[in-house]
Amino acid sequence: MQFNVSGLLKGPIGDIREYDIEERVASLQHLTEDTNLVAPISGHVQLMRTRSGILVTATLHTRVETVCSRCLEPAFHDLDITVEEEFFPTVEVYTGAAIHWQEYTDDEAVLISAQHILDMTEVVRQDLIVSLPMQPLCSPTCQGLCPRCGANLNEGPHFCEVEEIDPRWAALAQFKLEE
Ligand SMILES: [Zn+2]
Ligand SMILES: [Zn+2]
Structure with missing residues (x-):
């Protein structure tokens, strides 16, 4: 879930790139202590140049195996998340000069690297975790x-x-x- 956005950063505000992705992300496979991804992360990602950065809008799907809260057997859940997050460059795309990104955000998960790589992984990880069911069930009728x-x-x-x-x-x- 990494995108080279140097071209987009050089473009005009409002410029858009679209991607269809299907990726197994090693660092997300083991999502929480008792939850693992059992499908790739797939879906649509849109990147839009904003005045100060890149707005990421994505609809993503995956599937997890977790533990049934009633019987402790495996429970499978489809997860659908919508990501909407603005990312900020840390260096000027033309000059390489450092940008004082702290003006825009205090969240390092939304920083674009000095090599102009926008990495959604951490933002997606947080969105997947908050979308996990509070009380997962192996089946709605679990006894x-x-x-x-x-x-x-x-x-x-x-x-x-x-x-x-x-x-x-x-x-x-x-x-x-x-x-
Ligand atoms: Zn159960
Ligand atoms: Zn008994």
Whole structure:
């Protein structure tokens, strides 16, 4: 997800470049502790020259494998994100003179390198993470785990063998003890 934008930086404000991408980005494969990308990142990227930088507008798709919040088995989710972020050059494209980019942003993820490479990776990583489901499920009807023995209730009829004390009997037992 890197683009050489030297040509665009030399062009007029409003100039546009469009790209269709399909990329496996090694540094994004392991997205969080329990979430991995299982498809390339694909979609459409538009770069537009602005007064002070390059506006990136992208619609991207990928698929992740994560952990079901009910049964702890793998859960797969499609992720669709929209990226809209302005990137800023760090050097003048013609002279190579340093630009005081801190005037424009305090986020180093949106800086264009001195070689005029615009790298979307970090911005995409942040957008993917915030679009992850809060409580992923392996299926909308996941039955979860038996609260008594931990058996996976999706694996068919379950007759729990762990003895359960009826709360009424427990109260009675307590009463007898106090007597
Ligand atoms: Zn599940
Ligand atoms: Zn059980």
